[in-house]
Amino acid sequence: MSSASIFPPWLKKTLLSAETVYRTYDAIKDAGANTVCEASQCPNLNECFSKGHATFLILGSVCTRPCGFCAAVCGQPLPPDPREGFRILKVVKSLAIDYVIITSVTRDDLPDGGAAHYGDVIETLRAYNERLQIELLIPDFKGMRRSIEFVASYSPDIFGHNIETVPRLYREVRPAADYNRSLDVLRWAKESRPGLVTKSAILLGFGEETDEVTECMKGLRSVGCDILNIGQYLRPSGRQISVKRFVEPAEFKDLEDIGYGMGFKSVSSGPFVRSSYNQKEVLRTW
Numbered sequence: 428m429s430s431a432s433i434f435p436p437w438l439k440k441t442l443l444s445a446e447t448v449y450r451t452y453d454a455i456k457d458a459g460a461n462t463v464c465e466a467s468q469c470p471n472l473n474e475c476f477s478k479g480h481a482t483f484l485i486l487g488s489v490c491t492r493p494c495g496f497c498a499a500v501c502g503q504p505l506p507p508d509p510r511e512g513f514r515i516l517k518v519v520k521s522l523a524i525d526y527v528i529i530t531s532v533t534r535d536d537l538p539d540g541g542a543a544h545y546g547d548v549i550e551t552l553r554a555y556n557e558r559l560q561i562e563l564l565i566p567d568f569k570g571m572r573r574s575i576e577f578v579a580s581y582s583p584d585i586f587g588h589n590i591e592t593v594p595r596l597y598r599e600v601r602p603a604a605d606y607n608r609s610l611d612v613l614r615w616a617k618e619s620r621p622g623l624v625t626k627s628a629i630l631l632g633f634g635e636e637t638d639e640v641t642e643c644m645k646g647l648r649s650v651g652c653d654i655l656n657i658g659q660y661l662r663p664s665g666r667q668i669s670v671k672r673f674v675e676p677a678e679f680k681d682l683e684d685i686g687y688g689m690g691f692k693s694v695s696s697g698p699f700v701r702s703s704y705n706q707k708e709v710l711r712t713w
Contacts, residue, residue: 434673435673435675437675437676437698438659438661438673438698438699440470440473440474440699442473445477447476447477447478447479448473448476448477450479450522451476451477451479451480451481451522452476454517454518454521454522455481455518457517457521458514458515458517458518458521459514460483460511460514460515460517460518461483461484461485461487461488462481462482462483462484463482463483463484463530464476464481464482466484466488466498466499466500467497467498467499467663468498468663468664469701470661470699471699471701471704475704479522479523479524480524480526480528481518481528482528482529482530482564482702482703483515483518483527483528483529483530484530484531484532485507485511485512485515485529485530485531485541485544485545485548486504486507486511486531486532486534486537486541486544487504487505487507487508487532487534488500488504488532489501489502489503489504489505489532490502490504490532490533490534491503491504491532491533491534491535491536492533492535492601492602492603492604493602493603494591494600494601494602494603494604495599495600495601495602495667495668496591496592496600496601496630496633496660496662496667496668497663497667498663498664498666498667499532503536504532504534504536507534507537507541507544509547511544511548512547512548512549512550512551512552513551515527515529515548515551515552516551516552516555519552519555519556519559520555525556525558525559525560526559526560526561526562526584527552527559527560527561527562528561528562528563528564528703529545529548529549529561529562529563529564530563530564530565530587530702531544531545531565531566532566533566533567533603534566535569535603539568539571539573539574539577540566540567540568540569540571540574541566541568542568542571542573542574542575542577542578543577545563545565545578545581546577546578546581549561549581549583550581560584561581561583561584562583562584562585562587562626562703563578563583563585563586563587564587564588564589564626564702564703565578565586565587565588565612566588567588567604567605567608567609567612568612570605570608570611570612572611572615575612575615575616575619576615576616576619576620578616579615579616579619579620579623580619580620582620582623583623584624585624585625585626585654586613586616586620586623586624586625586626587625587626587627587628587654587702587703588609588612588613588616588625588626588627589609589627589628589629589702590606590609590610590627590628590629590643590646590647591604591628591629591630592629592630592633592635593606593629593633593635593636593639593640593642593643594606594639594643595635595639596633596634596635599633599668600633600668606643606646609627610646610647610649610650611650613625613627613647613650613651613652614650614651617650617651624653624654624692625650625651625652625653625654626652626653626654626655626656626702627647627652627654627655627656628655628656628657628658628700628701628702629643629644629655629656629657629658630657630658630659630660631657631658631659631660631672631674631679632659632660632661632670632671632672632673632674633660633668633671634671634672637678637682640657640682641682641685644682644685644686644689644691645689647691648689648690648691652691653691653692653693654691654692654693654694655686655691655693655694655695655696656694656695656696656700656701656702656703656704657679657682657683657686657694657695657696657697657700658696658697658698658699658700658701658704659673659674659679659698659699659700673698674698676697676698679696679697679698679700680696682694682696683695683696683697
């Protein structure tokens with residue numbers, strides 16, 4: 428199927444002009460922090476900023492992997508900035524954030540993939556407030572179990588790693604990643620820290636079949652994944668791979684029901700769902 432060019436009605440959002448949108452944006456810029464909201468051109472940026480929510484991006488803003496779906500700049504990154512944790516902390520204080528979401532670019536150039544830097548950032552935030560809730564969305568650290576277990580040892584409230592798509596499409600969507608390695612990330616984290624809440628996400632619209640998606644869901648449950656988010660891939664620019672299909676809301680609802688039937692503790696499935704979309708609200712229902 429050729430790339431879909433006209434958005435269906437369920438993919439239209441109303442932009443908010445709330446004062447909090449600009450307050451969140453200004454706080455992030457004033458601190459010199461990076462967010463994946465901006466780097467990925469997330470369609471929920473306006474909505475999340477209006478609530479004072481943001482997902483912080485660490486290890487710089489330049490990624491070492493050229494994923495076919497991602498808007499992040501790919502190239503040779505600079506060494507990690509030791510002040511990144513303090514930049515995030517400045518935003519946390521300014522906006523009185525009590526639930527912090529942290530992700531990163533992939534840093535295959537670093538011996539540990541950036542795991543130590545994750546630890547430094549978490550320590551900086553918890554030194555300010557040990558009750559601060561922290562959700563992580565980590566890369567695969569090239570499958571280095573020691574790095575994965577090191578980050579898990581900080582006991583984040585949620586430990587996330589996304590599989591993104593079905594194995595058949597990895598060569599196009601995630602050419603430097605591996606589906607089984609991603610499952611291992613979640614497995615090893617859970618094994619090293621019993622009780623750790625793990626999470627993953629899948630984007631639809633790359634050309635996957637429904638049975639392939641449900642097989643991935645089974646794979647995630649087989650490694651004890653607790654939370655699953657499923658959303659619609661939206662092409663950030665002409666540089667990324669095209670959208671093959673816009674999935675209807677009813678199909679997302681079917682996948683949500685299937686997920687709960689498999690035993691996931693939480694399933695968020697819808698066109699605008701992303702890795703950490705409204706996760707704070709979801710946790711309140713547990």
